[in-house]
Amino acid sequence: MKLDAERLQRIRRLEIQTRRLVDSYFGGAYHAIFKGKGIEFESVRPYLPGDDIRAIDWNVTARTDEAFVKQFTEERELNLLLILDASPSTSFGTRERHKRDLAVDVGAVLSYSAIRNQDRVGLLVFSHQVDLLIPPMRGRNHGLRLLRELLYLEGAVAAGYTDLVGALQRAGRLLKRRSIVVLLSDFWVPLESLEPDLTRLARRHDVIAIVLRDALERAWPDVGLIRLKDSETGVTHVVDTASALWRDQVEQDARQFDLHLQALFGRLQIDSLFLTTQSDAVVELTRLFRSRLTRIR
Numbered sequence: 001m002k003l004d005a006e007r008l009q010r011i012r013r014l015e016i017q018t019r020r021l022v023d024s025y026f027g028g029a030y031h032a033i034f035k036g037k038g039i040e041f042e043s044v045r046p047y048l049p050g051d052d053i054r055a056i057d058w059n060v061t062a063r064t065d066e067a068f069v070k071q072f073t074e075e076r077e078l079n080l081l082l083i084l085d086a087s088p089s090t091s092f093g094t095r096e097r098h099k100r101d102l103a104v105d106v107g108a109v110l111s112y113s114a115i116r117n118q119d120r121v122g123l124l125v126f127s128h129q130v131d132l133l134i135p136p137m138r139g140r141n142h143g144l145r146l147l148r149e150l151l152y153l154e155g156a157v158a159a160g161y162t163d164l165v166g167a168l169q170r171a172g173r174l175l176k177r178r179s180i181v182v183l184l185s186d187f188w189v190p191l192e193s194l195e196p197d198l199t200r201l202a203r204r205h206d207v208i209a210i211v212l213r214d215a216l217e218r219a220w221p222d223v224g225l226i227r228l229k230d231s232e233t234g235v236t237h238v239v240d241t242a243s244a245l246w247r248d249q250v251e252q253d254a255r256q257f258d259l260h261l262q263a264l265f266g267r268l269q270i271d272s273l274f275l276t277t278q279s280d281a282v283v284e285l286t287r288l289f290r291s292r293l294t295r296i297r
Contacts, residue, residue, distance in 0.1 A: 085185035088231035115143035126167035128160025
């Protein structure tokens with residue numbers, strides 16, 4: 001795909017902005033929470049006062065008549081797969097940005113964090129089908145490709161419905177080793193159909209759910225009669241937003257759905273974060289990861 005100068009500039013700006021966020025604020029949280037699969041021996045060095053005596057290499061110490069301790073490095077080799085919902089419902093947004101733009105921001109921060117930590121990162125974008133699949137790889141050029149693909153999603157027009165189940169099944173076939181899977185979606189799907197495949201994925205991988213929301217999905221203002229069109233089914237309804245009963249019912253339905261969604265994540269031991277289009281995504285992500293780190297410790 002040929003890139004014009006304006007698009008290249010936007011990709012470069014996104015890279016710079018993301019790098020600043022990661023380096024100054026988010027990178028430490030990412031590295032702390034996503035530990036590698038173990039540690040590997042690197043070298044030995046002379047013992048210093050205060051060193052843990054359990055780290056003493058007794059073989060080297062016996063040969064040299066001087067105390068030496070072992071040094072280890074973290075063996076990361078992590079796989080991170082971002083599953084991003086680009087279905088029509090994510091093009092909804094009432095203030096600063098759409099839900100899909102929020103997903104792009106989060107995806108950019110996480111992918112850049114992975115690249116900076118020498119981890120492999122991949123991207124699966126779906127709507128009513130898998131629209132894009134980039135297997136996990138590492139390296140700056142790969143990271144720039146992911147940023148470019150994420151940038152193309154901003155303002156993109158999608159059609160069809162949300163096939164989150166199909167995306168989970170495709171991810172399950174793709175990932176042959178234990179990975180970190182981050183789901184970026186509004187999850188507006190029947191939860192009973194979602195649970196079996198989400199359960200299978202969560203058993204094999206470390207799944208984190210980022211739920212995309214907009215304030216208008218729960219609290220509607222009184223603007224009189226309006227025509228609402230479902231972006232995925234195309235069905236149109238005329239509603240009276242002046243009706244307090246209607247507004248209360250919308251809020252109650254949205255709240256109940258999110259409670260059921262949270263309960264599903266709880267049963268499957270999936271960490272989750274509910275973000276709105278007004279959220280500071282980096283602040284909220286950092287808070288989630290620090291909470292998760294505290295729990296693990």
